[in-house]
Amino acid sequence: MNDYFSNNVKKEVDKIKIPEEKLERVIESAVIKGKKNPVRKVIYCSCAAVILFALFISSAFVSPTMAKIVNKVPYLNQIIKSMNETEERKVRLQDFFAKVSNTLSENEEYNGKVDVSMSGFFASDAPTIYIQVENKNNKQERELEKIVNDIAKSYKIRDVKVDIQERHIERHVMSEEDKKIQEVMETAQDTLTQKGYKTSVIQFDSKTNTLSIEVKSGNTNQHFDQIKKNIEELVSQKQLSYKIEIKKKSESKIRDMNWHPIFTSVMDESHKQFKEVIGFAYSFHPKPLEIILKTSLSNGEVKKAQAIEEYARQVIEIKRKELAVEKIPYKIIIRDKKHKEIYIKSYE
Structure with missing residues (x-):
């Protein structure tokens, strides 16, 4: 190829x-x-x-x-x-x-x-x-x-x-408070979506009674204070006494989120084209980004490993361009059935 x-x-x-x-x-x-x-x-x-x-x-x-x-x-x-x-x-x-x-x-x-x-x-x-x-x-x-x-x-x-x-099925009956928490979380997500935060993460910690909301950074503290105020009013309306915590997504989390659909495309398309591809992994540390395709190949099947790498590279570039993801150095690693590296290629 x-x-x-x-x-x-x-x-x-x-x-x-x-x-x-x-x-x-x-x-x-x-x-x-x-x-x-x-x-x-x-x-x-x-x-x-x-x-x-x-x-x-x-x-x-x-x-x-x-x-x-x-x-x-x-x-x-x-x-x-x-x-x-x-x-x-x-x-x-x-x-x-x-x-x-x-x-x-x-x-x-x-x-x-x-x-x-x-x-x-x-x-x-x-x-x-x-x-x-x-x-x-x-x-x-x-x-x-x-x-x-x-x-x-x-x-x-x-x-x-x-x-x-x-298997024994545990039957969980939601309490009225649980229902309120869920409703608050769903409404909070809708509120954030309306304000442009389409990938925010909302979690509830029952030990500290804290509703934690993680959003992408880039806005002013005043903007975050307004979001917090809106969610606090929502919680108050439900007669719940919870602490509201707004966190900014770290750059590493934003990077992972941006690359996630690229990784899934590489995984799915490589396996669809080459049934020898049986697993996938990636690592941002240490640099550069490592994209690892696990295969059922034997150690001597270098040509097939090279073909898989070239195909994966195409998928990465197409998907990266679709999503307008910033270009960063990375290398594609093909491993054999014994988890040994049989082909590696780096891109700047």
């Missing part, structure tokens, strides 16, 4: 300008846990790869140089298309799981008697629905499997695995 991101390709791709207001999409993490109580929302900002795809193609018609590069990069369009399909599948998986969880919670026979979760490390793989029940029997297993498979079929998700386990 050629190095599709030669200097000329990268220079042209870096010229593409993407309107920031268009780059928003909700994605979900690889493991989802069902709740009998209302689920607290976690929102990640990503972007639609199709936007970059459209802009890239339109640039090709305007720039003769870009048109030549499109011809020299036969796999670029396929990668962008694949990335967009992966994001769509993630949304379907999220909706599928929500439907399973809601269906079981609304069923009188299973409401409060089952605990549901879903896992799937790679988005392209078939997910597994884990259902924990008390005193399971064959009839119940067949019914649960049918419910899950029927819903999976409606969402066009194939080969779903259903793992039913017997």
Whole structure:
């Protein structure tokens, strides 16, 4: 495989300008846990790869140089298309799981008697629905499997695995105070979202009765004081005596948050293209950033490792450009099945 991101390709791709207001999409993490109580929302900002795809193609018609590069990069369009399909599948998986969880919670026979979760490390793989029940029997297993498979079929998700386990289910009944806390947290999140804090983190510490809110830095102390005042008024309306604490996200957390969708794309797309990719890791310390792909390769399969590295590099640059993430030095490390490094390439 050629190095599709030669200097000329990268220079042209870096010229593409993407309107920031268009780059928003909700994605979900690889493991989802069902709740009998209302689920607290976690929102990640990503972007639609199709936007970059459209802009890239339109640039090709305007720039003769870009048109030549499109011809020299036969796999670029396929990668962008694949990335967009992966994001769509993630949304379907999220909706599928929500439907399973809601269906079981609304069923009188299973409401409060089952605990549901879903896992799937790679988005392209078939997910597994884990259902924990008390005193399971064959009839119940067949019914649960049918419910899950029927819903999976409606969402066009194939080969779903259903793992039913017997376990004592702890029944948690929310107190009135718990309900108030949850309502405050949800309303606080809505308030912050309206003020432009779309990725704020809200936590409650029951030991200190402190509602801690973490937001991205960059605003004045006066602005943070106003946010605190708004949340304190909200808590007071619910007749709760809690301390409100506003924290600014550290630069390292902001960096991790910015790179998170890049990491998930590299992980998912590399595995989709190369089934030898079986794991993923990263580390910002020590510098430079290390992006590690774990594989089932043997030590001598250097050419395949190089192909995986080149493909991962393309995904990184496409996603980084989509999100307008600042360029930093990094290196891609390919490890074999014995966790030994068989190929490394650095980028400034």
